[in-house]
Amino acid sequence: MAASIIDGKAFAATVREKVAGHVARLKEENGITPGLAVVLVGMDPASEVYVAAKHKSTVEAGMASFEHKLPADTSEEDLFALIDELNADPKVHGILCQFPVPDHLDERRVVARIDPSKDVDGLSVVNAGLLASGEKGLVSCTPLGCLMLLRDQVGNMSGKNAVVIGRSNLFGKPMAQLLLQQNCTVTIAHSRTQDLAAVCRDADILVAAVGRAEMVKRDWVKPGATVIDVGITRIPHPEKPGKTKLLGDVDFAEVAEVASAITPVPGGVGPMTIACLLANTVTACCRANGLAEPEGLTA
Numbered sequence: 001m002a003a004s005i006i007d008g009k010a011f012a013a014t015v016r017e018k019v020a021g022h023v024a025r026l027k028e029e030n031g032i033t034p035g036l037a038v039v040l041v042g043m044d045p046a047s048e049v050y051v052a053a054k055h056k057s058t059v060e061a062g063m064a065s066f067e068h069k070l071p072a073d074t075s076e077e078d079l080f081a082l083i084d085e086l087n088a089d090p091k092v093h094g095i096l097c098q099f100p101v102p103d104h105l106d107e108r109r110v111v112a113r114i115d116p117s118k119d120v121d122g123l124s125v126v127n128a129g130l131l132a133s134g135e136k137g138l139v140s141c142t143p144l145g146c147l148m149l150l151r152d153q154v155g156n157m158s159g160k161n162a163v164v165i166g167r168s169n170l171f172g173k174p175m176a177q178l179l180l181q182q183n184c185t186v187t188i189a190h191s192r193t194q195d196l197a198a199v200c201r202d203a204d205i206l207v208a209a210v211g212r213a214e215m216v217k218r219d220w221v222k223p224g225a226t227v228i229d230v231g232i233t234r235i236p237h238p239e240k241p242g243k244t245k246l247l248g249d250v251d252f253a254e255v256a257e258v259a260s261a262i263t264p265v266p267g268g269v270g271p272m273t274i275a276c277l278l279a280n281t282v283t284a285c286c287r288a289n290g291l292a293e294p295e296g297l298t299a
């Protein structure tokens with residue numbers, strides 16, 4: 001059986017269209033333009049590409065985009081002064097500080113400085129706590145994107161075994177919470193998990209977010225499982241000199257022969273991340289203005 005390939009790029013386009021629709025309505029009916037501020041400290045080339053992509057999609061959706069590029073040696077004090085300004089700015093509904101930040105800055109302190117109601121990355125302890133308590137907050141973009149793909153692909157997830165490989169605050173933990181909310185039986189695996197292959201073989205829904213290229217093999221996957229590949233490893237392109245190629249955590253060619261559905265890398269989860277960043281910004285904007293939340297864009 002060959003798996004169906006989950007087209008994250010096409011799905012993300014539908015999410016961005018929905019976002020654009022909400023934005024147009026907010027402008028027309030309420031005179032409000034949702035705004036997203038992205039802060040980049042230092043000139044990491046990969047981060048610059050992501051930040052440029054975020055800016056482009058934000059503008060395309062009709063929203064205001066505020067880009068702040070700071071030098072790599074920016075002090076915590078100066079970065080916090082900017083965050084405080086963005087926290088206080090009523091035109092800014094979402095704030096994202098692109099990670100990684102240079103070593104002299106502490107990501108946790110940076111996140112803690114962002115107003116939780118503008119924390120569109122869902123990284124603050126307030127938003128993590130709201131999610132864990134089953135209350136409304138802002139949910140990390142990549143897990144939210146995976147949830148949207150799974151809802152579309154699997155539908156009712158109640159009672160299914162879900163295994164998430166990876167336990168980061170950015171992805172693994174919020175993904176596990178979302179699957180639990182869907183009434184899955186959830187296992188979180190990580191680097192100390194014993195017999196990871198056997199744990200994975202139990203999964204009806206397998207989500208891999210490790211960052212080790214092609215580690216998930218055919219015999220790790222239950223026939224008919226739905227496989228979501230979050231991992232991204234960039235390697236030199238085997239055929240095109242000077243170019244790079246992206247690999248997921250899943251050995252796609254092998255696993256596609258046993259799974260019922262699988263996300264590719266690229267073109268799977270990645271495009272959903274940016275779409276959900278826009279969705280979270282609209283959600284934050286509606287809440288900030290006491291308006292009804294957009295439907296279909298939240299967890």
Ligand SMILES: NC(=O)C1=CN([C@@H]2O[C@H](COP(=O)(O)OP(=O)(O)OC[C@H]3O[C@@H](n4cnc5c(N)ncnc54)[C@H](OP(=O)(O)O)[C@@H]3O)[C@@H](O)[C@H]2O)C=CC1
Pocket residue numbers: 142165166167168169170171172189190191192193196209210211212230231232233269270271273
């Ligand atoms: N597509 C997208 O939009 C996004 C993609 N990503 C990608 O997803 C991947 C994970 O990201 P992130 O969660 O931030 O990464 P982290 O490095 O924070 O977390 C990686 C997790 O993988 C676990 N792990 C490491 N080695 C193994 C192993 N051999 N077996 C089992 N588990 C292992 C770690 O376990 P332990 O905790 O024990 O160390 C850790 O929990 C990366 O490739 C990243 O690039 C991330 C965000 C967005």
Ligand SMILES: Nc1nc(=O)c2c([nH]1)NC[C@@H]1CN(c3ccc(C(=O)N[C@@H](CCC(=O)O)C(=O)O)cc3)C=[N+]21
Pocket residue numbers: 050096097098099100121141142232246265266267268269270271273274
């Ligand atoms: N505060 C913060 N929040 C993040 O969400 C965050 C971050 N920092 N730092 C880096 C990671 C990584 N990340 C991705 C976003 C989009 C794609 C994406 O669009 N990927 C495309 C391919 C892109 C390409 O070709 O390079 C795809 O998979 O199809 C990937 C990865 C967000 N991150």
